[in-house]
Amino acid sequence: MEVVSRKTITMTVNGESYEREVDARRLLIHFLRDDLDLTGSHIGCDTGNCGACSVLVDGVLVKSCMLLAIQADGAKIETVEGLAQDGELTALQQAFSDHHGLQCGYCTPGMLMSATALLRSNAHPNDEEIRKAIQGNICRCTGYVNIVAAIKAAAE
Amino acid sequence: MTETTVTPERPLVVEEGETRPGFIGQNVPRKEDKRLVQGEGVFFDDMKRHEMGFVHFVRSPYAHARIKAVDVSKALELDGVYGTLTGDEVAILTDPFFELSTPPGAHIKDYALAVGKARHVGDPVAAVVARTRELARDAAELVEVEYEPLPVLLDAEQALDDEIVLHEDAASNTVWSGVFDWGDFDAAVADADHVIKIERLHFDRFSSTPLECSGCLVEFNRGTGQWTIHGNHQMPGVGAIWMAPALRVGIDKLRFVSQDIGGGFGNKITLHPQFTACCLLARKLNRPVQWTEWRTDQHTANTHGNERTFLDVTVPVKADGTMLGFSVRAIDDCGAFPRYEPLGCIIWAQVTPGCYRWRNVRVDFTQVCTNKSPVAPNRGYSRMQHLWLTERIVDIVAGELGLDPVEVRKKNYVKHEEFPYETPNGCIYDSGDYARCLDIALDLIGYNSLEEKRRDAESRGKLFGIGIGSTLDSGTNNFGQSLILNPELQFSGNNEVATVKLDIFGEVVVTLGTVPQGQGHETTTAQVVADILGCTPDDINVRAGHDTYWNSNAGFSGTYASQFAVTGLGAVKGAADKLAGEMKQLAAAVFGCSPDDIELVESQARIKGNSEAALPFMALGAILNANNAGLPEDLDITLNVRHVYRPPFEKPDLERKFGNLTLTYATQIHACALEVDPDTGVYEIVDYAAVDDCGNRIHPQIVEGQVHGATAQALGAATHEIFTYDEEGNLLTPNFYDYHVPHALDMPPMQTGFIESESPFTPLGAKGMGEGGGAGIHAVCAALQNALGKRGEGPIVWRSCNPYHRVWEMLESPAETRKLVSVESR
Numbered sequence: 001m002e003v004v005s006r007k008t009i010t011m012t013v014n015g016e017s018y019e020r021e022v023d024a025r026r027l028l029i030h031f032l033r034d035d036l037d038l039t040g041s042h043i044g045c046d047t048g049n050c051g052a053c054s055v056l057v058d059g060v061l062v063k064s065c066m067l068l069a070i071q072a073d074g075a076k077i078e079t080v081e082g083l084a085q086d087g088e089l090t091a092l093q094q095a096f097s098d099h100h101g102l103q104c105g106y107c108t109p110g111m112l113m114s115a116t117a118l119l120r121s122n123a124h125p126n127d128e129e130i131r132k133a134i135q136g137n138i139c140r141c142t143g144y145v146n147i148v149a150a151i152k153a154a155a156e
Numbered sequence: 157m158t159e160t161t162v163t164p165e166r167p168l169v170v171e172e173g174e175t176r177p178g179f180i181g182q183n184v185p186r187k188e189d190k191r192l193v194q195g196e197g198v199f200f201d202d203m204k205r206h207e208m209g210f211v212h213f214v215r216s217p218y219a220h221a222r223i224k225a226v227d228v229s230k231a232l233e234l235d236g237v238y239g240t241l242t243g244d245e246v247a248i249l250t251d252p253f254f255e256l257s258t259p260p261g262a263h264i265k266d267y268a269l270a271v272g273k274a275r276h277v278g279d280p281v282a283a284v285v286a287r288t289r290e291l292a293r294d295a296a297e298l299v300e301v302e303y304e305p306l307p308v309l310l311d312a313e314q315a316l317d318d319e320i321v322l323h324e325d326a327a328s329n330t331v332w333s334g335v336f337d338w339g340d341f342d343a344a345v346a347d348a349d350h351v352i353k354i355e356r357l358h359f360d361r362f363s364s365t366p367l368e369c370s371g372c373l374v375e376f377n378r379g380t381g382q383w384t385i386h387g388n389h390q391m392p393g394v395g396a397i398w399m400a401p402a403l404r405v406g407i408d409k410l411r412f413v414s415q416d417i418g419g420g421f422g423n424k425i426t427l428h429p430q431f432t433a434c435c436l437l438a439r440k441l442n443r444p445v446q447w448t449e450w451r452t453d454q455h456t457a458n459t460h461g462n463e464r465t466f467l468d469v470t471v472p473v474k475a476d477g478t479m480l481g482f483s484v485r486a487i488d489d490c491g492a493f494p495r496y497e498p499l500g501c502i503i504w505a506q507v508t509p510g511c512y513r514w515r516n517v518r519v520d521f522t523q524v525c526t527n528k529s530p531v532a533p534n535r536g537y538s539r540m541q542h543l544w545l546t547e548r549i550v551d552i553v554a555g556e557l558g559l560d561p562v563e564v565r566k567k568n569y570v571k572h573e574e575f576p577y578e579t580p581n582g583c584i585y586d587s588g589d590y591a592r593c594l595d596i597a598l599d600l601i602g603y604n605s606l607e608e609k610r611r612d613a614e615s616r617g618k619l620f621g622i623g624i625g626s627t628l629d630s631g632t633n634n635f636g637q638s639l640i641l642n643p644e645l646q647f648s649g650n651n652e653v654a655t656v657k658l659d660i661f662g663e664v665v666v667t668l669g670t671v672p673q674g675q676g677h678e679t680t681t682a683q684v685v686a687d688i689l690g691c692t693p694d695d696i697n698v699r700a701g702h703d704t705y706w707n708s709n710a711g712f713s714g715t716y717a718s719q720f721a722v723t724g725l726g727a728v729k730g731a732a733d734k735l736a737g738e739m740k741q742l743a744a745a746v747f748g749c750s751p752d753d754i755e756l757v758e759s760q761a762r763i764k765g766n767s768e769a770a771l772p773f774m775a776l777g778a779i780l781n782a783n784n785a786g787l788p789e790d791l792d793i794t795l796n797v798r799h800v801y802r803p804p805f806e807k808p809d810l811e812r813k814f815g816n817l818t819l820t821y822a823t824q825i826h827a828c829a830l831e832v833d834p835d836t837g838v839y840e841i842v843d844y845a846a847v848d849d850c851g852n853r854i855h856p857q858i859v860e861g862q863v864h865g866a867t868a869q870a871l872g873a874a875t876h877e878i879f880t881y882d883e884e885g886n887l888l889t890p891n892f893y894d895y896h897v898p899h900a901l902d903m904p905p906m907q908t909g910f911i912e913s914e915s916p917f918t919p920l921g922a923k924g925m926g927e928g929g930g931a932g933i934h935a936v937c938a939a940l941q942n943a944l945g946k947r948g949e950g951p952i953v954w955r956s957c958n959p960y961h962r963v964w965e966m967l968e969s970p971a972e973t974r975k976l977v978s979v980e981s982r
Contacts, residue, residue, distance in 0.1 A: 042367075079195065080194065097190070102189060102193065103862075103865065105416060106419060135900050140869070143864035143906065
C-alpha cells in the first residue's frame with residue numbers, strides 16, 4: 001500500500017471554498033489557523049480537553065485538534081469568524097458581551113461554537129442543559145456563571 | 157453591533173458643590189468584547205512572519221541529571237530544520253539571570269537553557285527551530301542527550317539536610333531564610349488560657365493554568381540590534397530587567413508587544429528564560445522564531461504556584477476566644493529555580509495577621525529548592541498560602557475549644573471603626589467591614605436555616621458542613637518589601653504610566669503601560685477619561701495591549717498583584733486631569749478668558765454657562781496640532797500628556813521588618829455549605845456565597861466577574877487541582893487530561909454580594925482586586941472540617957487540596973490527622 005504523506009483537500013469554511021495541499025498529519029485546527037489564517041479558533045491543550053478549538057463540521061460540534069485536516073476533506077466547516085454577518089453580531093455573541101460572559105476571550109470562540117450547536121438543537125435549554133453542552137469547554141476566567149447566563153439570555 | 161452608551165445614573169462629584177452624571181460605577185459595554193466574540197482578537201500565536209521558524213524545546217526526562225553531552229547533528233540533517241541552541245552556547249552567549257535573594261540563593265546560576273545539569277523533568281536542555289511545528293518536534297526527538305541520572309530531591313524538609321544539592325554554586329538547597337518577630341509572642345503565650353499547637357499543615361502545589369499557554373514571536377533587527385518580542389509576558393518591565401543584562405544589551409533593545417493575552421494569573425511573569433532562548437535563536441538564525449508552549453510543557457516546566465509547609469503552629473488563646481497571635485515555621489518549596497519566588501518569602505507579610513487583630517506573630521521562614529517545576533506568582537501569590545494558614549488556625553482553634561466559627565471570627569476581626577488599621581508589622585489596612593461582609597455571606601447561604609439543612613442532609617445519610625473563608629486581597633505593592641529579602645536590591649515603591657492625547661481630529665487616545673489579560677482595562681480606562689474630559693467612553697480610543705515602544709511604561713509596568721484600579725487608573729486619571737487642564741488653557745487662549753472660566757462638557761470646551769462659546773474637541777485638536785499660528789508664545793501645552801502614578805510609600809524599616817507593604821486591602825469573605833458521603837468521601841458544595849469589598853467599583857460587572865473567576869480557581873484548588881509527583885520526579889498531572897480544572901458542571905450555585913468601603917489612599921477610592929486570596933480554598937477546608945467531626949473528635953483538615961480520596965482517608969482514620977493537634981489549657 002502506498003503511504004500518503006500529503007494530500008490535496010477541499011473544504012468550505014464559513015461559506016468560502018478552499019483547496020490546499022496539506023501534510024496528512026496536519027491537524028484541522030492547525031490547518032484553519034496556520035494555512036487559512038482563520039485564527040479565531042484557539043488551542044489551549046494537547047489532549048482534546050479544553051474545547052478552545054471547537055468548530056462545526058457539517059453541523060456537528062467537533063474539537064478541531066482531534067481531527068486531521070484530511071479527515072475534513074469535502075466538509076463544510078463553521079468557525080467563530082462565520083457567526084456575525086456583515087458585522088452584525090449573533091444574539092449569542094451580543095449576549096456574551098451584555099452579560100460579561102468573557103474576560104480574556106481565549107475560550108470564547110470555542111464556547112460560542114458549543115453554544116451555537118446547543119441552541120440549534122435545543123432552542124430553550126435550561127441551566128443544566130447549558131452546563132452539559134459546554135462541559136467540554138474550559139474557561140479559567142469566569143467560573144462559567146456569566147457564560148451560562150449569556151447563553152440563557154440568547155435563548156430567550 | 158451599534159455601540160451603545162449606558163445612561164449614567166449615579167452622579168459623580170467632580171468639584172465641590174457641583175455634580176454631573178458619570179460613567180464610573182456603571183456597567184458600560186466592554187470595549188474589548190466586539191473583537192473577542194468574533195475571533196478577531198490578536199493573541200501572540202495568531203501572528204505570522206515571512207520565513208519564520210518554529211521553536212521546540214528538548215526537555216529533560218530526568219528530574220535530576222548531569223548533562224554529559226548534547227548532540228544536535230542528526231536534528232540538523234533533517235530537511236527543513238533551521239538550527240539549534242544548546243546549553244553550552246547559552247553559557248557563552250549570556251550571563252546568568254540575576255538572583256533576588258541574598259546567599260545562598262544569590263549564588264544560583266540560572267540560564268535560558270539547562271547548563272551542566274537538568275534540575276526538573278521538563279527542564280529545557282536544547283532548542284530546535286524548523287519550518288513547521290511538526291518538523292521542529294520531529295527534529296527535537298533526534299537531538300541526542302547523554303544524561304547521568306542523579307538522586308532526586310522532592311521533599312522540602314529533606315531539602316534542608318543538603319544531602320542532595322541542586323545548585324552546587326549555592327552549596328545549599330536553602331534559597332533564603334529569615335525570622336519575622338512582631339509584638340511579644342512569648343508574653344502572649346504566658347498570658348494565654350489555652351495554647352493550641354498544630355504540628356503540620358500543608359498548602360499544596362497547583363496553578364491557575366491560563367488557557368492560553370505561554371509563547372512569543374521574536375524578531376531580531378540586525379541593523380539596530382533590537383529584538384521585538386510579541387509575547388504574553390504579563391510584567392515586561394521586570395522581564396526586561398532580567399533579560400537585558402543576561403543578553404548583555406541595553407534595556408531599550410528589548411521591545412515587548414502584546415495585544416490580547418489569554419489569561420495570566422501570574423503564571424506569565426517568569427517567561428524570561430524561554431524568551432531569552434528565542435532571542436538568541438532569532439539572532440543566531442537571522443529569522444523570526446515562534447515558540448508556542450504545549451499544554452504539557454506548561455504544566456511540567458513553566459510555573460506552578462508555591463507549595464508551603466507549616467510546622468509547629470502555636471496559637472495562644474484567651475478564655476473568651478480572643479486569639480493573641482501565632483508562631484509558625486514555614487518552608488516554601490520553590491522547585492528547581494527560585495526566579496521571582498524569593499519575593500514570596502516576604503509578600504505574605506502584607507497580610508501578616510490576616511483579617512484579625514492579632515498583635516504577636518513570629519514566623520520562621522525558609523525557602524528551598526527541589527527537583528520540581530519552578531514556581532511563580534500565582535493568583536493570590538504568597539498571601540493565599542498565608543491566609544489559608546490564618547483561616548485554618550481560626551477553625552482548628554474554634555473546633556478544639558468548642559467556639560462558634562462565626563462568633564470567634566467576629567471577636568477577632570479588625571473592627572470597622574479601627575480603620576485605617578496598622579498591623580503588627582506596619583501595614584496599613586485602609587478600610588473595610590469584615591463582620592458586615594460575613595453577615596452578608598451568611599445571609600446569602602441561608603445560615604439561619606443551617607440546622608434545618610443539616611438535619612435534611614443527615615436524613616439522607618450525608619454529613620453536612622459549613623465553612624467560612626475570610627481573606628484580604630492586598631494590592632499595589634510597595635516593592636520596598638524586596639529590601640527585607642535583600643537590602644542590596646534597588647527596588648522600592650511602585651509606578652504605572654498612562655498617556656492621554658487629543659489628536660488632530662479630536663480623537664482622545666489613551667496608551668496604557670499595563671498588560672491586560674482579560675481585566676477590561678480598555679473599558680474602565682475609557683470610563684475614567686470620559687468622566688474627566690466630559691465626553692462618553694465611546695469617544696475614547698484606548699489602545700489595545702502593550703508596546704514598550706509606545707513609551708508609556710515604567711519599571712513596574714504590567715498587570716499583576718491586584719493593582720490596576722489604583723496604579724493603572726491612577727495614571728490614567730493623572731494624565732486625563734492634566735490633559736483637561738491643557739484643553740482649558742487652549743480654549744481660554746482662543747476665547748481670551750481665564751482657563752477657570754472653561755468647562756469640558758458634551759465633548760466640547762466652552763465658557764461656563766455659555767453654550768454658544770464652545771470649541772468641539774475636533775477644533776481643539778486641530779488648532780494645536782495643525783493650525784497653531786498666532787497662539788500665545790507662553791502657551792506651554794502639548795495635548796499629549798504622559799503621567800506616572802507613584803503611590804505614597806516609604807522604604808520599610810529593615811531591622812524590624814516593619815512598614816507598609818501594600819496600599820490597599822480589598823476584602824473577600826466567602827461561605828460554603830457542603831454535603832459529604834461518609835462511605836466514599838465524595839462531597840458536593842450545595843450553597844456558596846462570595847462577598848467582595850474593593851472600595852469604589854469602577855465597573856461592577858467586571859468586579860463581579862473577577863470574583864467568579866477567583867472563586868472557581870479556588871474551588872478547583874480546594875477539590876481537585878494538585879500537581880502530584882511520583883518518586884522519580886515525574887509530574888503525574890501534566891495536562892488537562894489528568895489535571896482536572898473546574899468545568900461548567902463542577903461549579904456549585906454561587907451567589908455574590910458586595911459592599912464598598914472607599915479607600916482613603918487611592919485616586920478613585922478604589923482598591924485593586926481580582927486575586928481573591930484563595931477564599932474558596934479556606935472555605936471548603938473549613939466546611940469539610942465542620943462536616944467530618946464533632947468537637948475534639950473528627951479529623952483535622954491539614955492540606956489545602958482535598959480530593960474525595962483524601963476525605964475518605966480522613967474519615968477512615970481520623971486519629972491519623974487528629975494527632976497533629978494538641979491543646980494545653982491552664
